[in-house]
Amino acid sequence: DADVTQTPRNRITKTGKRIMLECSQTKGHDRMYWYRQDPGLGLRLIYYSFDVKDINKGEISDGYSVSRQAQAKFSLSLESAIPNQTALYFCATRPRRNTGELFFGEGSRLTVL
Amino acid sequence: AQSVTQPDIHITVSEGASLELRCNYSYGATPYLFWYVQSPGQGLQLLLKYFSGDTLVQGIKGFEAEFKRSQSSFNLRKPSVHWSDAAEYFCAVGAFGGATNKLIFGTGTLLAVQP
Numbered sequence: 001d002a003d004v005t006q007t008p009r010n011r012i013t014k015t016g017k018r019i020m021l022e023c024s025q026t027k028g029h030d031r032m033y034w035y036r037q038d039p040g041l042g043l044r045l046i047y048y049s050f051d052v053k054d055i056n057k058g059e060i061s062d063g064y065s066v067s068r069q070a071q072a073k074f075s076l077s078l079e080s081a082i083p084n085q086t087a088l089y090f091c092a093t094r095p096r097r098n099t100g101e102l103f104f105g106e107g108s109r110l111t112v113l
Numbered sequence: 114a115q116s117v118t119q120p121d122i123h124i125t126v127s128e129g130a131s132l133e134l135r136c137n138y139s140y141g142a143t144p145y146l147f148w149y150v151q152s153p154g155q156g157l158q159l160l161l162k163y164f165s166g167d168t169l170v171q172g173i174k175g176f177e178a179e180f181k182r183s184q185s186s187f188n189l190r191k192p193s194v195h196w197s198d199a200a201e202y203f204c205a206v207g208a209f210g211g212a213t214n215k216l217i218f219g220t221g222t223l224l225a226v227q228p
Contacts, residue, residue, distance in 0.1 A: 042220040100145045100207035104156035
C-alpha cells in the first residue's frame with residue numbers, strides 16, 4: 001500500500017459544486033502539503049500544515065480551504081468549484097527533521113465542467 | 114524571492130544518447146536543491162538532492178547533478194538514456210527557515226526518448 005494515499009484519484013464535477021480531496025499518510029510525518037499541477041506551470045503550493053493546529057496558505061490558496069483532522073489526514077476542499085480549478089492535485093508529506101525531501105501521493109485528477 | 118527556471122519545456126533524445134536537463138535557481142542563501150521525476154499517471158519521485166558538500170551528487174537510476182554556485186545552476190545529467198527515462202522532470206529549491214517551509218518547483222521538462 002502507498003504511504004501517501006489520495007482519494008479520489010479521479011473526479012469530474014460541475015461548476016458550483018463542493019468537492020473534497022482527501023489525503024492520508026502512514027509515514028508518521030507531521031508536515032503535509034497540497035500542490036496543484038498544471039501543464040507548463042509546474043507544481044504550485046496551495047496550503048501546507050506543520051501539525052493539526054498549524055495551517056498556512058501557499059501561493060495560490062484563493063478558492064481553496066483545508067482541514068487537518070489528524071496528524072495523518074489533510075483534506076483539501078473547493079467550496080464552489082470553477083473550471084479553472086481543473087488540475088492534477090498532489091498531497092505530499094515530510095518529517096519535521098529532514099532536509100526538505102517531500103513524499104508525494106499519486107495525485108487526484110479533478111475536472112470541473 | 115525564490116524561484117526555479119527550467120528553460121527547456123520539451124527535449125527529445127535518442128536511446129543511448131547522453132542527457133542534460135537545465136535548472137537555474139534564485140535563492141538568497143545556500144539552497145537545498147532537488148530533482149524529481151514524474152512518470153505518466155504517477156506521483157513525483159525523488160531522483161537526487163543537494164544540501165552541502167560535494168557539488169556532484171549521484172542519484173537513482175544512473176542520474177547525477179552538479180551544483181554550480183557561480184552559475185546558480187543544478188543541471189541533471191545521465192550518460193546514456195534508456196527508453197524508460199521518458200517522463201517529466203522537475204527541479205526544485207527548498208526554502209526553509211522562519212515562516213517559510215516549502216519546495217518551489219520549476220515548470221518541468223518533458224523528456225521523450227526515441228528508439
